[in-house]
Amino acid sequence: MMELKMPLARRGFLTTALGGAVCAALPARAATEATATPPNVISQPPRQWGAAAGPAYFPDPDVIALDPSFSNLTYFAAPIRRIYDKGDWTEGPAWSSEGRYLVFSDVVQSKALRYIWETGEVTEFRPDSYAANGNCFDFQGRLITCEDFFRRLVRFEHDGSVTVLADKFEGKGLNSPNDVVPHPDGSIWFTDPGYGTNISEGHADEPGGPTNPDGKIRWKIGRELIGEIGGVRRQQDHVFRLAPDGTLKAVLMEKDVTCPNGLAFSPDYKKLYIASTPAGPGQKKGGDQAIHVFDVQGDSLTNGRVFADMRFHGAQMNPDGFRADVFGNLWCGVTGPLGLCGVFVFSPQGVLLGRIRLPQGCSNLTFAGPKRDHIVMCAGSALYMLQVGVQGAASS
Secondary structure (H helix, E strand, O other): OOOOOOOOOHHHHHHHHHHHHHHHOOOHHHHHHHOOOOOOOOOOOOOOOHHHOOOOOOOOOOEEEOOHHHHHOEOOOOOOEEEEOOOOOEEEEEEEOOOOEEEEEEOOOOEEEEEEOOOOOEEEEEOOOOOEEEEEEOOOOOEEEEEOOOOEEEEEOOOOOEEEEEOEEOOEEOOOOOOEEEOOOOOEEEEEOOOOOOOOOOOOOOOOOOOOOOOOOOOOOOOOOOOOOOOOOOOOOEEEEEOOOOOEEEEEEOOOOOOEEEEEEOOOOOEEEEEEOOOOOOOOOOOOOOEEEEEEEOOEEEEEEEEEOOEEOOEEOEEEEEEEEOOOOEEEEEEOOOOOOEEEEEOOOOOEEEEEEOOOOOOEEEEEOOOOOEEEEEEOOEEEEEEEOOOEOOOO
């Protein structure tokens, strides 16, 4: 797909026009230097981040328009900034409008972390998160968290207590709830692939389970609570709806979407987008690495179809977490080859409008800030932030 140049705003047009006039009067060498390309993710040397980043360039060279309409969704004078770089595998960003902070997970370090808006400081939110992955705030402002280690979904109440929302389905333990979104009707929807059924991100199965078939993995060592709570044997993949009364219903089975991962509602809650990702632990066949979309009919999903096949420049990209903006565009974290990975932005019709190039694949993202007009992107060990020209639609 050809990458179109972003149309210039009035301020950008004047800058370009004046710059051209000056360059015409300069010697050839000076004119060449005046139009040098700023460093970016794939330049040599590559773009630097943090204290070594140097001056910002506008528009940011790694915010790339593929369709002219993308300029309406971005802000030309905003650079991509790295705001944290001490993680192992960052995930699950969720914005608290009341607290003006961002909660996110480091799955491998098993920590819940908090980015404070006013100071830019990152602090420990919970020193042991039990390998938490996805997070969201419900419509009452309560934090809901997917715990890979205990293979369960929990809610933190306003009084500080913890409620286990789901840890079993049909009498069997869950796999590892991965991503979660609230619905205005009070229900909670979440995916349950098996990515936490391994040593790094949770714990392996008991001997004989799909992720420990020969029993060689000493699955109980490392934490005293393994096996006491939560699943101990990998099950089929599911997408679940948890009703306000606590009823847990599988709205999708593994045959419908294999390895379901990120999920997000459209702004009107009439559609649910779900990412299908590669094979997880103990699984021979993975997903198709496409984004699927379903119509929401009460407590059920219908009319499933592929929203985006995630093929780009000859590469099969892998979608992960995503969020919709107020106009229904889908901002999707993707992994893949350097230079292609980062964030893809799709129109409601599935047209790729633009992308944000990052030095690492993006596992998840959310809209943050008092106006909800900043994208915070989890990418490997780091968090990146970009002010955009649109607001997020979801509650967190």
